[in-house]
Amino acid sequence: MRLWLLGLMWVSGMWVAGIASAASPSYFMLQQRAYLSPHSVMQQIEKEFSGVIAEFDMDMQEGVLIYQFELINPLANAITRFEYRASDGKLLKQKAAKVTANDKGGLEAARLISLKHQTFSGLIALATQNHQGFLTDAKLDHDLGIGYLELKLLNDTGQYKLAFDIDNLQPLPLLKWD
Template sequence: MHTLLINGEFLKPIVVMEQLEQQDKGTICDFDVDVEEGLLVYKISMVNVEAREISKYQYRALDGVLLTEKSSAYNSDDIGSVNAAKMLQAKHMTFSALVALAIEDQQGYLTQAELDHDLSISYLELKLLNQDSKNTIAFDIETLRPLPLLKWD
């Protein structure tokens, strides 16, 4: 994946997230980069709290073309993401803006970002890939600051 990220031309994940958010179908709760048939693919999940459903999208990273879309009711496994999405909505903030803030001073390529709620804290967990390592950080949604106790390499 790192080789594709370094050598390939692709839309930045934030751009694809912002385009999806403009459709106003809910709040993005999960982002993931995957390699399928040699191509980078962005997988994005969006929760619609009012409709009680999660929609999953796949986009071609090269040009942002939508490849697949499916929706289903969310279940108990999704409650952490749903609660964190509610906190994000209460702050009148988008997922893409939160991700941009969280990676502002970080190095590497964003490969995963997920909203979660645990131990009474709503946070964004991110994974960044660079040439030397894969870093995972957590970012508190309420305080808009990194969670140092949940930062690891």
């Protein structure tokens, strides 16, 4: 019986250690390397281009960390996609297109941000002020009459999500589906 229990504890301990370290390579890579913060690149985009950033994501391409952004210009009904190298903030790609039906939630949230004289980077700062970790993903959306920012942060224990109400400038509870 003891041997069985000891074996179960060892296996479950290995499983827990595997989960805890699942985020470790990405977290430690971000922590150890010198990358510009996504926030600083966002602020640069907000200074240089008209519109509201509606989405941020990061991706590893051929060993290079890339920041990806979508900027919506509600007045022009246009969306511009950017890719920046995280190490030095160099613009790698820029592509413009018309806003589509898939971008409707982001467009509505961008309009709300414009009306409130807010910025995407400012909302990120408000939403993350009491949280530690690296921003890995952020997206504006508008659903059920609520404009919100959904974020993903990565810390030493793994990735977690936050939601932030654009209209009331406060955290939103996340709905969990089983």
